Amino acid sequence: MSGLDNQMDSLFPQIDKDKTVENCKHFLGSVFPRMLRISGLTSANYDAMIADLKSPTMDGMPKSPTTLNNADTTIVRRAYAQQIVKRTVEAIGRCNNVGKELLSMRYLDNYTDTMCYMSIGYSRSHYFDHIKPGALLQFADAYLLDDLHIYKSDSNQTQSGL
Structure with a gap:
């Protein structure tokens, strides 16, 4: 193995493709819809930002000190969820044409897999x-907020990129 191969392996370890595909299915099928709900955005208007959060209110009663109040926590959660939605849509847009079309239909427009393969024109x-x-592997490569890859290790065990 040449020095360049060693460098590439250290920078880009081998991916367990099957487990990475399953991880992306879980992310897009479970995590993304939840983040979409938390973000207050919809797949039709994911760029729109909803600013209907209440400011903290004072009632004059002493409280135990906290680092974040409920409104702050809500704002942080919503902002992070919005970032996940934004980065997910951007990653789908970075896939090749077929991948972009498939992932958009399946996870943004909520088509079933059957509707997707019939629409795109491939056999089941x-x-x-x-x-x-x-x-899904293209999506894992393009998603920049977290690492969705599952990596192979030298002892044939896998490790998550998260």
Whole structure:
């Protein structure tokens, strides 16, 4: 193995493709919809920011000190959820044309897998064996907020990029 190969392996360890695909399915199928709800955004208007959060109110009664009050916590959670939504949409946009179309239909427009492969024009088996896994791997590469890859280790164990 050359020095360049060693550098590449240390910077970009081998990915467990099957587990990375499953991790992306979980993220896009469970985490993303929850973050979409928390963010106050919808898939149709993910750019719009909702600013309907209340400011903290004072009632004059002493309270135990906290680092964040409820309004602050809500603001932080909503802002982080909005970042997840924004970065997810950006990552989908960085995929190739087929991946972008598939992931947009499946996870932004809530199409079923059947609707996706029929709309795109692939057979069921080709869709599930090649097209969807390839799109999910592209998404894992393009998503910049967290590392969605699951890596192979030298002892054939896997480790999460998160």
